[in-house]
Amino acid sequence: MSILHTVNKSPFVNNSLASCLRLAAQGDGILLIEDGVYGGLNHTGFTPELEQALANFTLYVLQPDLAARGIVNQAHPKVQQIDYAGFVDLTVFYTNVQAWF
Amino acid sequence: MSILHTVNKSPFVNNSLASCLRLAAQGDGILLIEDGVYGGLNHTGFTPELEQALANFTLYVLQPDLAARGIVNQAHPKVQQIDYAGFVDLTVFYTNVQAWF
Amino acid sequence: MKKILFIQRRSPYGTGFAKEALDAILMASAFEQEISLVFTDDGVWQLKNQQDTKTLGIKNFSPTFKALELYEVKQIYVEQMALEQRGLQIEDLIIPVTVLATAELRQLIQQHDVILSF
Amino acid sequence: MKKILFIQRRSPYGTGFAKEALDAILMASAFEQEISLVFTDDGVWQLKNQQDTKTLGIKNFSPTFKALELYEVKQIYVEQMALEQRGLQIEDLIIPVTVLATAELRQLIQQHDVILSF
Amino acid sequence: MKFAILINSAPFSHQASDTAYQFCQAALNKGHLIHRVFFYHDAVYIGSSLMCPPQDEPNITVHWQNLAKQHGFDLAICIAAALRRGVLNEQEAKRYGKSSANLAAEFKIVGLGQLVEACLTADRLMVFGG
Amino acid sequence: MKFAILINSAPFSHQASDTAYQFCQAALNKGHLIHRVFFYHDAVYIGSSLMCPPQDEPNITVHWQNLAKQHGFDLAICIAAALRRGVLNEQEAKRYGKSSANLAAEFKIVGLGQLVEACLTADRLMVFGG
Numbered sequence: 001m002s003i004l005h006t007v008n009k010s011p012f013v014n015n016s017l018a019s020c021l022r023l024a025a026q027g028d029g030i031l032l033i034e035d036g037v038y039g040g041l042n043h044t045g046f047t048p049e050l051e052q053a054l055a056n057f058t059l060y061v062l063q064p065d066l067a068a069r070g071i072v073n074q075a076h077p078k079v080q081q082i083d084y085a086g087f088v089d090l091t092v093f094y095t096n097v098q099a100w101f
Numbered sequence: 102m103s104i105l106h107t108v109n110k111s112p113f114v115n116n117s118l119a120s121c122l123r124l125a126a127q128g129d130g131i132l133l134i135e136d137g138v139y140g141g142l143n144h145t146g147f148t149p150e151l152e153q154a155l156a157n158f159t160l161y162v163l164q165p166d167l168a169a170r171g172i173v174n175q176a177h178p179k180v181q182q183i184d185y186a187g188f189v190d191l192t193v194f195y196t197n198v199q200a201w202f
Numbered sequence: 203m204k205k206i207l208f209i210q211r212r213s214p215y216g217t218g219f220a221k222e223a224l225d226a227i228l229m230a231s232a233f234e235q236e237i238s239l240v241f242t243d244d245g246v247w248q249l250k251n252q253q254d255t256k257t258l259g260i261k262n263f264s265p266t267f268k269a270l271e272l273y274e275v276k277q278i279y280v281e282q283m284a285l286e287q288r289g290l291q292i293e294d295l296i297i298p299v300t301v302l303a304t305a306e307l308r309q310l311i312q313q314h315d316v317i318l319s320f
Numbered sequence: 321m322k323k324i325l326f327i328q329r330r331s332p333y334g335t336g337f338a339k340e341a342l343d344a345i346l347m348a349s350a351f352e353q354e355i356s357l358v359f360t361d362d363g364v365w366q367l368k369n370q371q372d373t374k375t376l377g378i379k380n381f382s383p384t385f386k387a388l389e390l391y392e393v394k395q396i397y398v399e400q401m402a403l404e405q406r407g408l409q410i411e412d413l414i415i416p417v418t419v420l421a422t423a424e425l426r427q428l429i430q431q432h433d434v435i436l437s438f
Numbered sequence: 439m440k441f442a443i444l445i446n447s448a449p450f451s452h453q454a455s456d457t458a459y460q461f462c463q464a465a466l467n468k469g470h471l472i473h474r475v476f477f478y479h480d481a482v483y484i485g486s487s488l489m490c491p492p493q494d495e496p497n498i499t500v501h502w503q504n505l506a507k508q509h510g511f512d513l514a515i516c517i518a519a520a521l522r523r524g525v526l527n528e529q530e531a532k533r534y535g536k537s538s539a540n541l542a543a544e545f546k547i548v549g550l551g552q553l554v555e556a557c558l559t560a561d562r563l564m565v566f567g568g
Numbered sequence: 569m570k571f572a573i574l575i576n577s578a579p580f581s582h583q584a585s586d587t588a589y590q591f592c593q594a595a596l597n598k599g600h601l602i603h604r605v606f607f608y609h610d611a612v613y614i615g616s617s618l619m620c621p622p623q624d625e626p627n628i629t630v631h632w633q634n635l636a637k638q639h640g641f642d643l644a645i646c647i648a649a650a651l652r653r654g655v656l657n658e659q660e661a662k663r664y665g666k667s668s669a670n671l672a673a674e675f676k677i678v679g680l681g682q683l684v685e686a687c688l689t690a691d692r693l694m695v696f697g698g
Binding site (some may be wrong): 001009010012013034035038042043044045047053063064065067068070071072073074083089 | 331332333334335361362365368369370371372373374375376379380382404405406407
């Protein structure tokens, strides 16, 4: 039993990712989509929190959303970049899904 | 010349009030409306920031929005409670208005 | 039978989510599944007592929470930290709830089959 | 003549605000007023270069910012702190901008007659 | 004082349109003028004639219609935002080959220039946002 | 795997409906099933037949229609949310005395029970939020 959490809000604006990180359980997966992908970057003010999260969770980021925003190269190296097919696979791999928005 | 800033988002969720407090100028007025009224309360995790703001700005809160949310009694004593007529008066008193949402 | 969890994270009135989520909860209660409700973040404001929307001219839907018991929705949880951050105590809420520490809520979420968050 | 300030605080694509705000800026430029643009908070992401929306199947509107000069919109400001928090430098932006310290931006806002924020 | 009003949010989903309405009512009660209410972004949905709110909920469209009729100000809906979202008058419905229009009475579909004009004409612009 | 999809956000104003569409397409390409797509809150606007997006923008309503027809799943719009916001089929338009309906083909107006049923039937519920 473990959950895939999806987060679609920017951590610079909104508390959704912070709440997700507080309430996700060790071993859960967290997928950043839409404006949530801004939480998966290196060298930002949020990066220290991201790196703390990487100790407890597997972090994924939707690559098409990074590309649209021009930030593929800024993505944190330890966050796994996936496409929509990979998104579908994750929802099968994990036993439940929770959306944070 | 001074500005009335309106803020309609909860500071527990969203950075709008934080941005307003950063970019408002000494002497400006800040009116909390809709979910923004949660920023005008006493004894919350946000109260220390509110009290800091009170040193630089005049803070107002829309009373009907407090009442709807059941928090009239929780409002900070140094935040002025106004009704819609008072809201209109403030937009006349200040020389410009900026909305944060 | 499935265990369904509703997670309420939005304040009332500022957006329409809280009201329409409540409609969904009442509907789900008719399906005789095991339903739990969690209020956290600004969602705890939904349960604040003394709500009075007369001046706003919009509907006060908070009394509907009192009907949840009639609909056999009895597992209602609030995250302690969310209350504390907002200066709220359980006496300020319109219905009796079970207060959970963050770690307990984290466990509770894992025990459900379907999670509907609003 | 009025001095009009547009303040852009939203990221592109996640919501429709950024795109429709840009339409409003272009329209305002036709009225021969003095127009200034400020990008702060997540609004600075609107100017990020290398945007590529092909896989999303939605329109990349960032090239339109390059047309602002033709529309005589030349006062374009970015808050330094917003860039820094996001790991961005002016070389990462699609158009040249003037970078302002927070105190300078605070002053700039006071100097306008109309403020349109999105 | 002459006010221009910009509303950015959908009805029901956001309180902003209700707040804007209450503000306008209070301003008019005090003898101020409303030059124009401009509906942009998701606020264009407020101009739909097809809304059927429950009996115990206010009908914001009717509220605006009554206030505008009584005080003679514009209810202006941005054409680009409205076309995208499917709020159409007869003329636009015909132009785009749609079988019907759904723009409520008293509302007008106008260009974005009317927002800028309102900003230039009014003493204050009030933005009620999303 | 059998998926139930819940969409909560308006088209254009939020990316959520685009993400949901891309997700469904990818899931179907992998041989999974979509049991039902349920449109709630402002997502009911996606079922409007009157949207006229610019030529260079996708028409999300048409995208959903095509995908649903091809793969035989439900496009279900919550009746209470739709009535409030003015998305009506012929029957509801008549019931409420409106001159026209605006529900797009392939979309159905249903009760909220269909959302619960979808949650109980599917292996996974995917929520695309506002």
